[in-house]
Amino acid sequence: MAKTDLIRKEKVRAMRRAGHSINEIVEATGTNKTTVSVWLRDLPLTDEQRAALARENPRWANAYQGGQANRRKGLTARKAAQESGREQARLADLLHRKGCILYWAEGAKQKSAVHIINSDPDVVLFFTRFLRDALHVKSEAITIYVHCNTQDELEHTRIKQYWLGLLDLPDLCFKKIILKQGSKFTHTQDDVGLCTVMVRNTHLVMHIFGAIQEYTGIDNPAWLF
């Protein structure tokens, strides 16, 4: 960051500490609103400052209240979903247990989508089986992406057919091919690329996270997001 920007950032932060609203800061310093928002993200207002801003601008206050309520609602829903995962974990379903632990190791720790990336067909196939048989995910809800490093259209069709055939999924599940040029792929990855299996469903993610905690006896509040 340039020196002038640093000075400006300090000024922006100082104004926030004094309790000004983001719009006021934008007007006073001429900095882009998005930038201001990013710079202030780690700088919460005190309760009194927030109350003062709310008195000045009731519309913002309402929106803020609404946002907070939504946040709480989401959190409750995520807690409930984790609890459902824990419950299923207590049933000692073997496929469920193996799938969850595999997800702990290999899956993305993301809030809104169950998401695993691998080039090993056995792993991808097993995980899809887990999604279908243990979590009752419908085929249509699964999306797959493939990373590969060839630009050849024919190869793309072949790779697409390979994964769709392997996982026994309809055509519309295939989202796209992502080109990864110049990266060092190993031999297998060269052949069929890297496959991403994704299910966009926060409830399901939380279910798995809950189950992992129950199986392994750990407690990870960070997974509630």
Added chain:
Amino acid sequence: MRQEGKTIPEIASTLNVAKSSVSLWVRDIRLTSEQKSVLESTKQQIERLNQASKQRHEEGMERRYISQQEGRERARQNDPLHEMGCMLYLGEGAKDPRAVVFVNSDPHMMIFFMRFLRESLKVNDLNLRLRLHCHTSDVQEHQRIKQYWLDLFNLKNDCFHKVNVLKASKTRANHLTNGVCTICVYDARLMMHIYGAIQEYIGIDKPEWFFEDSRR
């Protein structure tokens, strides 16, 4: 030199001439039967060595097969900790046939994996080796991080044999304060045990896991 009974490769390497040239130049020299028998016995020796290495290879395959069978046997006994450890290894472990290598920065996962090694596979603390990757080159900080992991695993002796310092990327958002820890157990038998168990657990067959170099 050929008249003294030297072999063609020997002559070629002492004189630094191509083997094909030597062969051409000595083609008209007849060796005595005595010299021939000496050469013949060297040849047999080489043959024997080849035979021995082949046998070693087969013995190794046999050993690995037995270890994998042990793993499969264990997998059929429905031990949850064993199963979970193996599944974790399938996702996160290194696929190096000579050693069990597990790398992660998540303390929960590392503790769990350590429990799997100790309780399920009966690994002795003395056979554990740890490695550390971190972004700082500050030696005092290294000491702190090492102690952090040792305390976490409840290890008395200093198992760390290496600290790797990596250059931090400037844009990375989640800086890892405690670095990335690696647990190694240099035991090929154990590794094959885990491989066997994984195959049994998820119902697959991976013949390439028998070989010493399965990294293609």
